[in-house]
Amino acid sequence: MINTKSHILESVSRLIFLFIIIFSIYLFLKGHNEPGGGFIAGIAASIPLILLAMSLGVPTVQRVLKIDSLSLAATGLILAYGTSFIPTLLGYPFLFQKMIHTHIPILGELHIGTPVLFDLGVFMVVVGVSTKIIFSFLETVNSKEKG
Amino acid sequence: MITTLLIGILAPLVLGPALLLISPKLKSNLGWLALFIPLISILAIVKVGLSVYSNHVINAMTLSMDWVPSLGINFSFLVDGVSLFFGLVVSIMGLLVVLYSKYYLHETVQDNGRFYCYLMLFMSAMLGTVFANNLIVLLVFWEFTGITSFLLIGFSHEKKDSRRGALMAFITTGFTGLLLLAGLILLTILFETSDFSKIVSLIGNNSLATIFSASQLPYLKAAMALILIGAFGKSAQFPFQYWLPNAMAAPTPVSAYLHSAAMVKLGIFLTVRMYPVFKTLSGWNETLLWVGFITMTIGGIFSFLSNDLKGILAYTTVSQLGFLIGFYGLGTLGLEHDFFQILNHVFYKGSLFMVAGIIIHSIGTKDIRKIGGLASVMPLTAITATIAGLSMAGIPGTMGFVSKEIMVSKVLELVTVNGGGIYWLFPACLFISAMCLIATSLRFIYHCFYRKIQDSTLSIHKPKLMFQLPPFMLSLGALFLGLFPETGGHLLNQLNSGIHHVSPSHLAIFHGINEPLLFGLSIITTGFILFAVAQAVNWRFTGIPKSLLFETHFLSLISGIKLLGKEIGEKLHVDKQQNYLTIIISFFVIAFWYLGFNTILSTVLPIFNLDYLEQDTLHFIHLIAGSLLAISSICIIAARRTISKFISLSVTGFLVGFYFMLYKAPDLALTQMLIEAAALALVLILFSKMPKTLNKPIESVDYLSSGFKLIISIGFGAMMTSLILVSTLPSSFKHMGKYFIDNTLSLAKGSNAVNTILVDFRGFDTMGEITVLVVATLGILGMLATKNKKIGASDD
Structure with a gap:
């Protein structure tokens, strides 16, 4: 199923990749007021990546991604911890969050704040x-089949 | 003043790592720079000391700074005679050891930045421990000494011996340190404060039995026992004495520092510190006496039987530590001149360790049987070793003699006070160990320096003068205090007066002919005879029997624990998921129904009726979704092929998502669907790895195990159902949901309460969760890596 190349799977996953990624960004940005948020968006974004890896192979996807998944996770962890700890250095309570409300011409109201960084x-x-x-499961499976 | 003290304690901690950074540029000259760090500490401590010294008395002073005020834990330090004495010993010895290390490391060790860094960290930990007033602060620094000493003992980590010695020391002192933590917490609870000085002032001159009720006394005893075990572990007392000789794998400057002046003295320090607290509790003196004297005897005999230069010194240290602990066990008798005893040991033992280091450095072996004739090569070191060795033996004219005479007179006094009987054992122990120490000291001096060269194949490398200087200075100290005990004793007594409230008797070399003098002289005579006899048989009997070495027992204990774990693991079949899942789930089901059956029967069933369910408008569509869920769940069980089972499982998952949607939970539904999609992908990937047989219809059924699993499954399902019913009962809990929904816009500036809970209200939980995610991933990667390795290995 995985080692035999499926053209349908390949084309479909290439086709829907962009759509799902855009959808996940939408979910991420909408998160504070409507269904969505970092967690859901994260899963939504990883599904097309997994599909691509299944059809094109893990090395290809990793080459396209340019960053190792684990480093991505670690960076995210540091970001989340950073936004939680930095307020304590400035004399605010732990996990203190700040929101900014501004009006940008043409685009409309903008509400943005540190929760977005945490969510990111x-x-x-x-x-x-x-x-x-x-990916590592996929690689294990493939390496076993080769061996 | 607190700033000065903090500079003294923390300067090594901060500047030590800085040495590491500049070490590549300075190379071996780093030692000169490192000298300044202990100097800073010494100056700071002296400055603090002078500020509390007036009219020949030290007035105890506490300095504190908030740390965790809510728990009553502050950075509180106590400046009194005890802490000043130990602080000065630690920092001055630190200075000498750094000077000595500069020459010792010169050729032998490459990365000396790392060495000085560890040494400074250790020094900081030591100073923190001795000055700490808050018990928790004390423990933190105490444990830090354990960690840094682990690094120092295992400094030559490429050697197996070092690793083993470091681990042994670490496990032993770490384990006893945990017990100490328990003891200190118990003490904190009993006295309702973790400030040492407050505890002491609470006690005042009262006996503990009058302050506490009879029901509390057992807890006090437990605290005392735990604290003493902590002290005994650190000071290598029986039965923990095995780690000290093994820690000799450390570089010699480390041994000279850790095992003469610093780490092993912590147990003594703790005993001194806790003395005012526990002195009136029965059992305190007895424990100290017995443990101390047993350790002293074992150490004495073992040092006599060792052949390894550093091993000999290690066992004499064990013996001397027993001596000091036993000295405190003498009660009020043992409080006079206690610092004199400690300082005596610091002087001669530090000096002898350094001498041993010089010998090993220049001749390349530590087997005393191969060493000889070094007096002509290093006359200064020979003089040093002679003075220090004679002090260890307790020959008249040295500090050791004065110290031993005090001990003898006190022990004899103890016997007369208690009316003989079993108390005669104590002078007997003292006699045996002192005799062995005399023979060992004479052997050390004579064999290393004054006899003929034994092994002419060994090339001797002449040590530099500066290298020989630090031990010489220490031995001069021992000589000075030995010749003028009155002056030295007077100085030390001023330090001592703060906390002990004892006015000591005068020290002198000669008190006139009396019992202690005769006893001491007879020890010396028998010691010389013992040496002569051993010399006559050429020390053929040496070598410690394996069965008496505690480290073998310790190592078998450790491997026994490993074996036990493996055994339990095999018995539980943790390698097979089906087995351990069955065990875990059945445990939960049985525990739940055993504990909760009655509650559920009495609370849930009476309220449970369809009206309550219909509150949320039970629609036709809910019924359809519900029955579809039921059908797909039955399909999971009924399907004959594994892949069909997986697909049914997936369908169930999507249907659950749909069901969430019906109850207006779009976030949950979305998450459920996405997770289901990702999980399906994972299952499909794994499916290609499954053995082909799995995909065949199951033919034979084991009815017994299937029946058992069926019961467990029904029990589990019933458990989850009742839990859900309980948690949705209208009045069972005050629901928090309403608070979040009401405040999500005003407090978290978002209208989606689910998400504001995640990132704002309960952001701390989310932080924990994402950490767990990353950790779990690392675990999976590790498992897959070993799996891949196994596959690779089988290919070879």
Whole structure:
């Protein structure tokens, strides 16, 4: 199923890749007010990556990604911890969060704050972890089949 | 003043790692720079000491700074005679050891930056421990000495001996350190404060029995026992004495520091510190006496039987530590001149360790049987070793003699006070160990320096003068205090007066002909005879019987623990998932129904009716979704092929997502669907790895195990159902959900409460969760790596 090349799977996963990624970004940004958020967006983003890895092979996807999944997860973890600890250095409580509300011409109202950074950390951890686990399973399976 | 003290304690901690950074540039000259760090500490401690010294008395002073005020834990330090004495010993010895290391490391060790860094960290930990007033602060520094000494003992980590010695020391002192933690916490609870000085002032001059009720006394005893075990572990007392000789695998400067002045003295320090607390508790003196004297005797005999230069010194140290612990066990008798005893040991033992290092450095062996005739090569070291060795033996004119005479007179006094009987054992122990120490000291001096060269194949490398200087200075100290005990004793007594409230008797070399003098002289005579006899048979009897070495027992204990774990693991079949899942799940099911059956029967069933369920408008569509869920679940069980089972499982998952949707939980539904998709991909990947037989229809069924699993499954399902029913009961809990929904816009600036809970209200939970995710991934990677390796290995 995996080692025999399927053109349908390949084409479909290439086709839907962009759509699901955009959808996941949408989910991520909408998170604070509507269903979505870092965790869900993270899973949504990792699914097309997994599909691509299944059809094109893990090395190809890793080459395209340019960053190792585990480093991505680690960066996310540092980001999340950073946004939680930095306020304590500035004299605020742990996990203190700040929101900014501004009005940008043409685009409309903008609400942004440190929770977005924290959520971005969660997103990166989820993408990194889920792809790393499944990629390494894929590699194990493939290496066994070759051997 | 607290700043000065903190500079003294923390300067090595901060500047030590800095040495590491500049070490590549300075190479062997780093030692000169490193000298400044202990110097800073000494100056700071002296400055603090002078500020509390007036009219020949030290007025104890506490300095503190908030740390965790909510738990009553502050960075509180106590400056009194005890801490100043130990602080000065630690920092001055630190200075000498750094000077000595500069020459010792010159050729032998390449990465001396790392060495000085560890040494400084250790020094900082030591200073923190002795100055700590808060018990928790004390413990933190105490454990830090354990960690840094592990690094120092295992410094030559490429050698198996070093690793073994370091691990042994670490496990032993770490284990006893944990017991100490328990003891200190118990003490904190009993006195309702973790400040040592407050505890002492609470006790005042009262006996513990009058402060505490009879029901509390057992807890006090337990605290005392735990604290003493901590002290005994650190000071290598019986039955923990095995780690010290094994820790001799450390570089010699480390041994000279850790095992004469610093780490092993911590147990003594703790005994001194805790003395005012426990002195009135029965059992305190007795424990110290017995443990101390047993250790002293064992150490004395073993040092006599060793052939390894550093091993000899290690066992004499064990013996001397027993001597010191036993000295405190004498009660008020043992409080006079206690610092004199400790300082005596620091002087001669530090000096002898350094001498041993010089010998090993220049001749390349530590087997005393091969060494000889070094007096002509290094006359200064020969003089040093003679003075220090005679002090260890306790020959008149040295500090050791004065110290031993005090001990003898006190022990004899103990016997008369208690009316003889079993108390005669104590002078007997003292006699045996002192005799052995005399013979060992004479052997050390004579064999190393004054007899003929034994092994002419060994090339001797002449040590530099500066290398020989630090031990010489220490031995001069021993000589000075030995010749003028009155002056030295007077100085030390001023340090001593703060906490002990004892006015000591005068020290002198000669008190006139009395019992202790005769006893001491007879020890010396028999010691010389013992040496002569051993010399006559050419020390053929040496070597310690294996069965008496505790380290073999310790090592078999450690491997026994490993074996036990393996055995339990095999019995539980943890290598097979089906087995351990069955065990875990059945445990939960049985425990749940055993404990919760009645509660569920009485609380859930009466309220449970369909009206309650219909609150949420039980629609036609809910029924359809519900029955589809039921059908797909039955399919999981009924399907004959594994792949069909997986697909049914996946369908169930998607249906659950749908069901969430019906109950207006879009976040949950979305998550469920996405997870289901990812899980399906994972299953499909794994499926190609499964053995082909798995995909065949199952033919034979083991009814017994299937029946058991069926019961467990039904029990588990019933458990989950009742848990859900309990948690959704209208009035069982005050629900938090409403609070989050009400405040999500005002407090978290987001209208989706689910997400604001995740990133804002309960952000700390999320942090924990993502950490767990990453850790779990690392675990999976590790498992897959070993799996791949196995596959690779079988290919070879």
